[in-house]
Amino acid sequence: MHVDYLIIGQGITGTFLSYYLIKAGKKVLVIDDGKNDAPSRVASGIINPVTGRRVVETWMIETLLDHAQPAYEDIGEVLGKRLINDVPIINFHTTEQMLSAWNDRLNEGSDYITCVNNTTELERFFDTGVGAHGVSPTFLIDLAGLLSGWRQYLADNNCLLKEYFDIQSLVKNRDGVTYKELSAEKIFFCNGTTSFQYDYFKKLPFAFSKGEALIIEVDGLPQTNIYKQALSIVPYGDNKFWVGSSFEWNFKDDLPSTAFREKATSVLDSWLKLPYKVIEHRSSVRPASMERRPFVGLHPLHSTVGILNGMGTKGCSLAPYFANQLVEHILNCSSITPEADINRFRKILSA
Numbered sequence: 354m355h356v357d358y359l360i361i362g363q364g365i366t367g368t369f370l371s372y373y374l375i376k377a378g379k380k381v382l383v384i385d386d387g388k389n390d391a392p393s394r395v396a397s398g399i400i401n402p403v404t405g406r407r408v409v410e411t412w413m414i415e416t417l418l419d420h421a422q423p424a425y426e427d428i429g430e431v432l433g434k435r436l437i438n439d440v441p442i443i444n445f446h447t448t449e450q451m452l453s454a455w456n457d458r459l460n461e462g463s464d465y466i467t468c469v470n471n472t473t474e475l476e477r478f479f480d481t482g483v484g485a486h487g488v489s490p491t492f493l494i495d496l497a498g499l500l501s502g503w504r505q506y507l508a509d510n511n512c513l514l515k516e517y518f519d520i521q522s523l524v525k526n527r528d529g530v531t532y533k534e535l536s537a538e539k540i541f542f543c544n545g546t547t548s549f550q551y552d553y554f555k556k557l558p559f560a561f562s563k564g565e566a567l568i569i570e571v572d573g574l575p576q577t578n579i580y581k582q583a584l585s586i587v588p589y590g591d592n593k594f595w596v597g598s599s600f601e602w603n604f605k606d607d608l609p610s611t612a613f614r615e616k617a618t619s620v621l622d623s624w625l626k627l628p629y630k631v632i633e634h635r636s637s638v639r640p641a642s643m644e645r646r647p648f649v650g651l652h653p654l655h656s657t658v659g660i661l662n663g664m665g666t667k668g669c670s671l672a673p674y675f676a677n678q679l680v681e682h683i684l685n686c687s688s689i690t691p692e693a694d695i696n697r698f699r700k701i702l703s704a
C-alpha cells in the first residue's frame with residue numbers, strides 16, 4: 354500500500370494534521386495505538402487566552418483563536434458534532450494580592466478579562482474568597498467527541514491502522530519511507546512524548562510535565578462556566594466535572610498519585626459548597642518543550658521525516674493552527690512561524 358503521508362499518532366495534533374492533509378486531497382495513513390491515558394484523552398479541552406500569576410495573554414493568542422474557532426467548527430461539520438463551545442472562566446481570588454493583580458490587568462485594558470461584580474449567586478456553590486474576575490472568550494473543546502469521531506472517520510475511509518508503531522521497522526530511502534508493507538513520501542511524528550525517544554528528535558529540548566485530574570459528580574452546579582481557583586472545575590457533561598490539574602516537572606511515573614488526589618479533594622472541600630463524589634482519577638504526561646513553543650517542520654537532514662509536537666499545556670489552541678501551517682509548508686512551501694519551526698534547532702539536529 355502506498356500513501357502520500359504516514360502520520361504516527363492520533364492525539365489532537367495527528368487528528369488535525371490528517372484532517373488538513375485529507376482536506377487537501379492527500380492520501381494519508383494514521384498509525385495509532387489508542388492509548389487511553391494519552392494527554393489528548395486526559396485533557397479538559399480549555400482554550401484560555403490568559404495565563405500565569407501576572408495574567409498575561411498567551412503566546413499568539415489572537416491568531417490562534419481566529420484559527421481555532423473555524424477549525425473546530427469545520428471538522429465538527431464533517432463529523433456531525435458540535436466540538437467547540439464558548440464557556441467563560443470565573444476566576445476566584447483567595448488573596449487581596451491576586452485580586453489587585455487582576456484589577457491592574459483589567460484597568461490596563463485586557464481584551465479578555467471581565468468584571469464579576471456580584472458574587473451572590475455564586476456563593477450558593479462556592480466560597481468566593483475576596484472576589485472574582487471573568488475570562489472571556491474562553492473555549493471548551495469536546496476532545497472525546499473530536500478524537501473518537503475522527504478515529505471513526507479515518508477507519509471508515511481506510512486511513513487508520515490501530516497498532517503500536519515500531520521505529521525498528523521504518524526504513525528511509527531516496528523517495529520516501531517504508532514501514533512493513535507500507536510506503537509513503539513522508540512520515541510525520543505526532544505521537545507526543547514517544548517521538549522524543551527516536552534518534553531523529555531526541556536532541557530537541559523537550560521538558561515533559563505530568564498532569565492529573567479527578568472526574569467528579571456534583572448535582573446542581575451549573576455547567577455554564579469553568580470555575581477556577583487553585584484548580585479548575587470544568588463541565589464534563591451530565592452532572593460530571595473535570596477537576597485539575599497539576600504541573601510536575603520531576604516525576605517517577607505517569608500514574609495517578611495519592612498526593613494529587615489528597616490535594617485536589619482538600620481544595621474542593623474548602624472551596625466547593627455542594628457535595629461531590631470522585632468517580633475517576635486520571636493522569637498523563639504532556640509533551641512540553643523547555644521554551645514552551647511547539648516543534649513544527651521537517652528534519653533538517655531528513656526531508657522525508659517531519660514532526661508536529663511539543664504542544665505542552667496548549668494543544669487545543671496550538672495544534673489546529675500549526676497543523677495547517679505544516680500542511681501549507683509541505684504543499685505550498687509557505688513558511689513556518691520561526692519560534693515554532695524546528696529549523697531553529699538545525700545545528701543540534703544536524704550534529
Ligand SMILES: Cc1cc2nc3c(=O)[nH]c(=O)nc-3n(C[C@H](O)[C@H](O)[C@H](O)COP(=O)(O)OP(=O)(O)OC[C@H]3O[C@@H](n4cnc5c(N)ncnc54)[C@H](O)[C@@H]3O)c2cc1C
Pocket residue numbers: 361362363364365366367384385386387388389391392393394395396397398399400516517518519543544545546547563564565566597598599636637638639640661662663664665666667668669670
Ligand atoms: C491533565 C492534563 C490537562 C490538560 N488540559 C489541557 C487543556 O485544557 N487545554 C489544552 O490545550 N491542553 C491541555 N493539556 C495538554 C494537551 O493534552 C496536550 O498539549 C496535547 O494532548 C498533546 O497532543 P498530541 O497529539 O501532541 O499528543 P498525545 O495526546 O500524546 O497523542 C499522541 C498519540 O500517539 C499515540 N502513540 C504514541 N506512541 C505511539 C506509537 N509508538 N505507536 C502508535 N501510536 C502511538 C498515543 O496513543 C496518542 O494517541 C492537558 C494535558 C494534561 C495531561
